[in-house]
Amino acid sequence: MQQSYSKRMPPRRPGPGGAKGWWRGRFKGCGYRFTVPRQVILDTLNRTSKHLSAEDIYLAVHRTCPNIGLTTVYRTLELLVQMGLVFKFDFGDGRARYELSRETHPRGHCYLVCINCRRVINADDFREKETERIKQIEETIAKRYNFRVRNQITQFYGLCGKCSQERTEDE
Amino acid sequence: MQQSYSKRMPPRRPGPGGAKGWWRGRFKGCGYRFTVPRQVILDTLNRTSKHLSAEDIYLAVHRTCPNIGLTTVYRTLELLVQMGLVFKFDFGDGRARYELSRETHPRGHCYLVCINCRRVINADDFREKETERIKQIEETIAKRYNFRVRNQITQFYGLCGKCSQERTEDE
DNA sequence: TTGATAATGAAAACCATTTTCACTAAGCAT
């Protein structure tokens, strides 16, 4: 059923039918069916720039299609990650987060995670200026470790403004 | 029982009694007891540079002190993370990894995670050359997001040499 | 339209981690 991760990709162009058409092509190209649940889950991810948990997605999807189960959400997400359409992250709060891989921003994410209140701040905008640098680093890594970088994530753990303030009051 | 994360730290010097003495001081300073399980767990982490899971630590500890339970390992690790003595990581394989925070290397870690075979390669050596850069980035983040960076982790997800090879053979 | 089978959903299983609670031992006061 599940195919190997390594499949040829169709060209990265929206093609006729917009994103949906492109997704369909990707699925067909990998020998998968482009089913309703898969469409709806992709749509949900496409509609936000936030990092959603499986349950977030399930709840959002559930509003339009109450018949789609949590199991399917998990299975679809796993498949999407395998296909490289979605990135999976872990901020250490015990639940994975998912984000659609968009061509518009470089593959590389930057997050600030507050170790006190668990808030996650998306700092991708900052990261964009580093694109060149990252590319260099990826090349170095590819050479030194014989490793093909597909995605990259940088997490800064520390205290957010609010929690940092509380700390100061403590002392 | 558990104190707030933000406590004053004693000077970062080994002092009399080596690492053990310093740890004891840290514990006392925070109002915690420096118990046998806590010593043994710290010793275990100190003896390796690998990123161990809670179970890894439990098994290692269990050889010398079979009476130390897994629960205590979890509780101690949580405390050590809170105290800033240990870093907790997540590579997306469903179990957390722990590493002793050493003064010798900059607070900042770099890992390559193979999305196919799940192998984790430690690339800290590479990261060391970036220290200056990272410091700059931390400063920028502190200013822009009003965020106090405490630790930083960069993960490159992709295909390791072996899996990358398999992929090529596929095509 | 139809048939083969990939995909789905509900329920059960899984498993890392956390909580509960009765018991133990660290370390301060005596």
Added chain:
DNA sequence: ATGCTTAGTGAAAATGGTTTTCATTATCAA
């Protein structure tokens, strides 16, 4: 040293995100 207070511990149970099972459904090539 000795006893006392209470932080710390361990075993077992609970939790909760994720995965597996299996009977049913829906996709799509022919």
